[in-house]
């Protein structure tokens with residue numbers, strides 16, 4: 001006999017996954033619909049339209065891909081890449097290397113433009129690298145979750161468009177949390193996540209692209225052999241599961257039979273997006289900014305330091321330098337989780353053991369969560385004897401909220 005699952009209650013203040021919106025959890029216990037049930041197709045059509053709003057786009061194409069955020073990144077890049085294609089990847093944090101990993105496996109000729117992780121690029125530096133390398137594709141990350149820095153994109157996008165280069169951007173950790181203007185910034189393909197600012201479980205990726213990309217997809221379209229012996233292509237996309245040319249035709253009126261859609265997850269996505277849109281996307285962005293201001297004020301009041309340039313910090317992630325006397329930070333993180341029921345994150349690579357990250361995303365981005373994590377972190381630091389300014393953190397946050 002196995003015992004029934006009892007899931008502990010948590011306050012999640014990490015950069016994903018975050019707490020699901022209560023309406024999301026509610027619809028996930030609804031009955032299953034088949035993926036071609038007209039009742040379900042209506043839900044899909046609404047989801048397509050809602051996905052566009054946080055992206056700031058009027059693109060025809062916007063839909064969800066089954067698989068975590070990296071499935072969207074991979075689908076996007078392999079749709080464009082043919083072996084030997086030149087891809088430029090500016091790197092100011094961890095996830096740029098994920099883009100590189102995908103491009104290299106697709107046999108692209110990848111060039112990394114690297115810098116230290118403390119701040120993003122001056123856009124002119126990237127434009128110069130574009131002129132030097134003359135790539136077919138520039139791909140980069142909007143918000144680097146590991147170090148909490150965010151890149152301005154407008155000039156890079158404009159430069160790519162002028163030179164007829166594709167611009168593909170990972171917006172996984174910024175989608176729904178900060179202002180995004182895909183059309184204005186001339187981003188050809190953008191990828192968003194669900195378990196970050198959309199308050200939906202992990203397991204899906206969101207994508208939008210323009211007709212420049214759609215033209216490529218049309219030219220590479222190949223339908224599965226079991227469905228058609230005539231829709232063959234000399235140069236198909238190398239993945240069947242992550243083939244945007246087929247996925248688009250499932251999400252659009254043609255409704256070709258590709259995968260079995262995870263219909264329950266689409267219900268969840270519908271409610272996650274609807275909650276954001278009903279709140280008003282500008283209000284959602286403002287809420288994230290206010291909660292970020294309170295987190296920063298609280299951490300500062302404790303006398304702790306931050307990693308990286310605060311002027312280019314993502315409002316959805318705050319990287320904190322782990323103070324002396326807190327060993328490598330893991331004992332405090334465990335205490336927060338096991339005693340206070342609140343989760344914060346460590347970091348990766350060179351930042352592991354040096355930086356904690358407090359996430360501020362989606363349904364987790366709430367005043368009570370901010371006050372809880374600040375109070376708990378201060379108490380745990382005091383308990384472990386770290387030298388901090390006592391009794392000021394929560395007060396500083398309350399002052400930001402003007403309560």
Ligand SMILES: *Cc1c(COP(=O)(O)O)cnc(C)c1O
Nearest residue numbers: 068069070095143145170172173
């Ligand atoms: C979380 C994250 C990813 C990867 O997401 P998965 O859902 O784990 O595949 C990619 N890029 C960025 C910027 C992220 O924050």
